[in-house]
Amino acid sequence: MRQFIVSGHDAPTTPDFSLDDLAGGAGRLDLLCRCVSAALFLSHDLRRDTRVALVLADELTVEFDGATLRYAHPDERNIAALVRTALEGRDDLIGAMPVESTPGVTLTRRDFETVLSDAARRGLVVQLHEDGDSVVDVPPPTGPVFVLSDHHGFTEAEERAVADVATSRVSLGPERIHANHAITVAHNYLDTDGYTRY
């Protein structure tokens, strides 16, 4: 399984945001939606072996599971609507128990560190870092967990938490790219078995 975790620092934690203002009033939810799209969509198919978790303001987490996902389309507005539906269930949350809002989409009350440690139990955490080893020189890990941040970058606490559990630190290229583009590149790296001949 491939896992992606994206920390959205300004993201909404209540469903009272407009789908018409994702990049503004909804705290850059547009960016998080593009991450979901990059993580899960193939042409006319889904990546069934992939999960992506959006951490919303270090308080709530909406997770999309490619194995069971339904009613999803790759456009930002559709994915944002699924996030909004998930957030409508926030009053039903009890402890850390997940609430499934639509097939393949669950809401939990988990902060970044909890999501990270949960994912680290199921896979190997890869820290994406501009000073990391070139991804070309790193053998592709089995069951990788890629951890990314929104336009703000990680907080110091998040950075430390990732460094604590990461088993490798890699750079995807010389350019600084958006989180959703990094997800696409990471997938391609794994799809092509580490850029060896496929």
Add this chain to the structure above:
Amino acid sequence: MRQFIVSGHDAPTTPDFSLDDLAGGAGRLDLLCRCVSAALFLSHDLRRDTRVALVLADELTVEFDGATLRYAHPDERNIAALVRTALEGRDDLIGAMPVESTPGVTLTRRDFETVLSDAARRGLVVQLHEDGDSVVDVPPPTGPVFVLSDHHGFTEAEERAVADVATSRVSLGPERIHANHAITVAHNYLDTDGYTRY
């Protein structure tokens, strides 16, 4: 310079579409907007050496030039609004002369074949094809032109036109991916000098 051409077969050619229904009534303009975002945006920067042309229903073309682009954000809605503004100038079109609607965005009356041959004069056309040579084995071309299609795939006429001018035929990986994801992978391939150590 890097160039991308995307053929949007159902895309609107008049500005009377809603920004609230890009994936529906606006003929999958959402997909074309994601292609623009993938082609031009770096984290907190633009790819100044890149142009992306959206061919709308084989009739009109909206081109985004990273060198001069302004007022653009990476979300679908913002890019769709720039396309709509460009289409508002369609009555001002005279022959094949471009009309600049906002800085870095121009509308022309050009079909797919014309856009392709114009781009081929400025660069080397790379045909992306699942049966092509693995991109890992192909030296990155100077001044590449990548040609892509929306969810419908190329028409037979488009396929022939691309094959006629293409100098190489490459596959980006074993999975069939969306056009915007292919653009991101192509950029990474070029950024990393063909996946050699960077």
